[in-house]
Amino acid sequence: MEKQKIPGIxxxxxIKGALLRASTGLKVENLSIxxxxxxPSKEDSQSKPFSMVANKARMEVSLVIRDLQLSxxxxxxxxxxxxxxxxVKKLESQDGKKYHILKNEVTTCFQALQTSPELLGFNLPVxxxxxxxxxxxxxxxxxxxxxxxDGMTATLSKFSMNIYDEPGFQHSKEWFGKQLQRSGLSSxxxxxxxxxxxxxxxxREDLNGRIVAQGTPPVxxxxxxxxxxFKENINTSIDYDSDTIDIRDLQQKTxxxxxxxxxxxxxxxxxxxxxxxxxKTITPTNSEEFKVEIGEGIQMKEDxxxxxxxxxxxxxxxxxxxxxxxxxxxGDVNLRTGNIVFNGPIEIEGSVDSGAIIDANGDVVIKGNVxxxxxxxxxxxxxxxxxxxxxxxxxxxxxxxxxxxxxNSTVHCEGNLTAKKAIxxxxxxxxxxxxxxNQEDGILAGGSLSCRYHIRTTHLGFKRGALTRLxxxxxxxxxxxxxxxxxxxxxxxxxxxxxxxxMRELAAKKRSQLTRKHKExxxxxxxxxxxxxxxxEKLESQLETLRLKLSFNMSSIIFVSGILSNNIEVxxxxxxxxxxxxxxxxGILAKKKRGSHIVAIEEAEVLLKEKEGxxxxxx
Numbered sequence: 001m002e003k004q005k006i007p008g009i010x011x012x013x014x015i016k017g018a019l020l021r022a023s024t025g026l027k028v029e030n031l032s033i034x035x036x037x038x039x040p041s042k043e044d045s046q047s048k049p050f051s052m053v054a055n056k057a058r059m060e061v062s063l064v065i066r067d068l069q070l071s072x073x074x075x076x077x078x079x080x081x082x083x084x085x086x087x088v089k090k091l092e093s094q095d096g097k098k099y100h101i102l103k104n105e106v107t108t109c110f111q112a113l114q115t116s117p118e119l120l121g122f123n124l125p126v127x128x129x130x131x132x133x134x135x136x137x138x139x140x141x142x143x144x145x146x147x148x149x150d151g152m153t154a155t156l157s158k159f160s161m162n163i164y165d166e167p168g169f170q171h172s173k174e175w176f177g178k179q180l181q182r183s184g185l186s187s188x189x190x191x192x193x194x195x196x197x198x199x200x201x202x203x204r205e206d207l208n209g210r211i212v213a214q215g216t217p218p219v220x221x222x223x224x225x226x227x228x229x230f231k232e233n234i235n236t237s238i239d240y241d242s243d244t245i246d247i248r249d250l251q252q253k254t255x256x257x258x259x260x261x262x263x264x265x266x267x268x269x270x271x272x273x274x275x276x277x278x279x280k281t282i283t284p285t286n287s288e289e290f291k292v293e294i295g296e297g298i299q300m301k302e303d304x305x306x307x308x309x310x311x312x313x314x315x316x317x318x319x320x321x322x323x324x325x326x327x328x329x330x331g332d333v334n335l336r337t338g339n340i341v342f343n344g345p346i347e348i349e350g351s352v353d354s355g356a357i358i359d360a361n362g363d364v365v366i367k368g369n370v371x372x373x374x375x376x377x378x379x380x381x382x383x384x385x386x387x388x389x390x391x392x393x394x395x396x397x398x399x400x401x402x403x404x405x406x407x408n409s410t411v412h413c414e415g416n417l418t419a420k421k422a423i424x425x426x427x428x429x430x431x432x433x434x435x436x437x438n439q440e441d442g443i444l445a446g447g448s449l450s451c452r453y454h455i456r457t458t459h460l461g462f463k464r465g466a467l468t469r470l471x472x473x474x475x476x477x478x479x480x481x482x483x484x485x486x487x488x489x490x491x492x493x494x495x496x497x498x499x500x501x502x503m504r505e506l507a508a509k510k511r512s513q514l515t516r517k518h519k520e521x522x523x524x525x526x527x528x529x530x531x532x533x534x535x536x537e538k539l540e541s542q543l544e545t546l547r548l549k550l551s552f553n554m555s556s557i558i559f560v561s562g563i564l565s566n567n568i569e570v571x572x573x574x575x576x577x578x579x580x581x582x583x584x585x586x587g588i589l590a591k592k593k594r595g596s597h598i599v600a601i602e603e604a605e606v607l608l609k610e611k612e613g614x615x616x617x618x619x
Contacts, residue, residue: 050075052087052130059097059133061087063106065113065126072114077107084130091133092280097184099133106130141182142166145212151276154185154213164204171201180212186279189213218274218282221267224290226321229261229305230314255342256308256323263314263321265290265304295322311343332368333358345379354393363399370395370403380415387411400432412480417451425466429483431476439561444468450479454608455558461565463582468568473556473590475549482546489539496532499525550574555611557604558588572597 049067054060061084065071081103088099109128144158163169173194180190190213200207256262267287274282294300297310298321308314312323327342332350339357340346346360351368358364358375366375369385372393380399387395389409395401400415409426411417416432423436425446434449436442436457444457446466452473461468471479503525506518552574563584570577573590577597587604589597599607 052083054087054091056091059099060129061091061099061131063128063130065128068113068126075110077110080106080110080130088131089280092278097133099131101131102129141179142169143176143179143183143212145180145183145185147277151278151280151282152215152217153211154180154183154189154277156207156210156212159206159208159210161204161206164201171198173198176201176212185213185277186275188275188279189215189277213277215276215282216274218284219272220284221269221271221287223268224265224288225268226263226290226292226316226319227266228314228316229264230256230308255311255327255340256314257311258308260308261305262298262308262323263292263306263316265292291319293320295320297323297325313342326362327360333373351385354390364397381413414476423447423449423457427483429476429480441562445565450474450476450483451556452476452553453556457560458562459565460558460560460563461568463563463565463567465567468565470558470568470570470572472558472570472572473553473574475551478546478550482543482550485539485543485546489536489543492532492536492539496529496536499529499532503529552590554590556590557608559601559604560584560586560588561601 049070050065146157176197271284313327326345333356334353341359343361345362347365352373354372356373363379364377364381366383370387372390377397381397383403386405387403394410397413401413405421407424411428414431417430423444428449430451433454442458445462448469450471554573566579585601
């Protein structure tokens with residue numbers, strides 16, 4: 001340009017484009033090279049720091065950076081390539097020409113901007129060549145076509161009747177098919193028109209303006225709705241390599257964790273992609289709109305897709321989606337529904353069946369019954385029906401436990417245990433008080449119950465039946481630990497006993513009757529007995545230490561407004577109390593009053609009120 005005495009700075013991207021074409025053998029002698037554009041105005045720099053520029057005449061796509069500092073903050077290699085890909089897709093759909101994205105060129109130039117931008121100059125426009133188009137295939141075709149702006153219709157133009165007399169011309173579908181495909185048209189778009197073209201050519205008709213290809217328009221989606229994507233989620237916490245898998249864990253799909261796809265817009269009449277005459281895919285752009293109200297815990301990261309931002313229960317109602325921090329389960333919890341583990345409160349609108357597990361970080365409300373299930377809560381547990389856990393279930397709460405009745409159950413809670421009608425043949429360790437509310441025939445009988453403060457019931461113990469064991473005033477945490485280790489000691493002692501019995505049976509055999517397997521088994525049993533003895537000694541030592549640490553609340557009281565059966569064992573405040581006979585309307589105190597632990601219930605009520613009044617004054 002200097003030799004030609006042309007003023008201005010050459011456009012670097014256009015020079016690179018010319019060199020690329022020349023390297024492939026294409027002629028570039030008539031390819032224009034413009035001067036580099038002038039710096040943008042201040043207003044343009046603020047509104048558009050960068051933009052993609054497509055030059056159809058030169059078949060080039062360039063990135064023009066007007067404000068380098070601002071662009072470097074907003075751009076990275078990934079989103080530049082995405083911008084280029086979108087621009088190329090639009091160009092290819094419009095004119096059917098192929099474009100090659102210069103990925104290495106783009107990344108190299110962008111890296112140079114980041115490492116040494118001062119070499120290019122701040123506040124001066126920078127142009128990066130991003131994609132180059134190939135020459136049209138029409139030059140290889142004997143037919144010239146015009147394509148509509150939307151790329152959906154192709155027609156013959158500049159058709160010469162002399163083509164009929166050219167050597168090699170054939171009025172056949174195959175000949176027209178090859179020529180049209182050389183023009184870049186897809187075989188699918190031209191197939192319906194080939195028979196008519198061949199017939200018209202046989203008649204030597206003028207084919208100017210004849211339609212030779214048509215695309216398939218996209219179909220827009222209709223009747224949109226919110227699809228519950230969260231129901232397709234798989235429980236990723238399952239250990240599929242484990243020997244045993246609880247099928248209930250596989251069923252639970254209602255809970256959503258952060259990042260879970262909760263819902264997405266779908267259509268009852270699904271949208272379908274179309275194709276232009278070049279075979280390029282055209283996506284629907286005017287599907288029926290569907291406005292979605294986004295509630296708490298939901299974020300739309302992609303168009304029409306809604307993700308969870310925290311843990312919760314997905315709630316989808318018509319055009320509204322949100323996460324509930326309280327889980328509401330409709331119906332029973334069983335093998336079909338799966339276990340429920342939730343980081344918050346849970347409400348069950350049915351019962352919890354045998355073998356099911358409920359584990360909540362908040363309160364649990366069960367409107368039915370608990371039958372042979374495990375229910376755990378870091379809050380309180382409220383059961384409208386009854387609790388019957390059996391040997392395999394248990395109820396554990398950091399707060400209170402309330403139920404209609406409790407029978408044949410294992411119950412642990414840090415707060416108070418309350419039943420409306422009865423607590424029968426159950427094992428309970430309670431950090432607060434135990435109460436049966438029914439003042440006419442409420443009963444607490446059978447089993448083993450321990451609490452820190454008070455027991456209140458109408459009737460206490462069976463007159464004829466299982467023994468009722470009560471322990472009041474003990475530190476419930478230590479009491480719970482003692483109960484667990486005592487149970488472990490009991491099982492281990494039984495195991496040791498069975499091993500010794502088997503050893504005696506082997507020892508009773510004559511030497512001639514002992515096989516090699518018998519001798520090996522005897523050695524195994526001896527080792528197991530020794531191991532069991534060692535563990536039993538440690539457990540016994542631990543239990544002794546725990547019992548020494550056990551502290552007692554000397555203000556504990558048992559209130560019995562009805563009949564107290566003498567078929568009970570009572571330990572209150574560390575004192576073992578003997579009940580000589582059936583009594584009625586009494587209180588049992590941790591500290592003796594007038595030489596006795598047993599007083600009239602009215603006097604026990606007065607003592608409790610005095611204690612509570614003293615505590616309020618001291619507070």
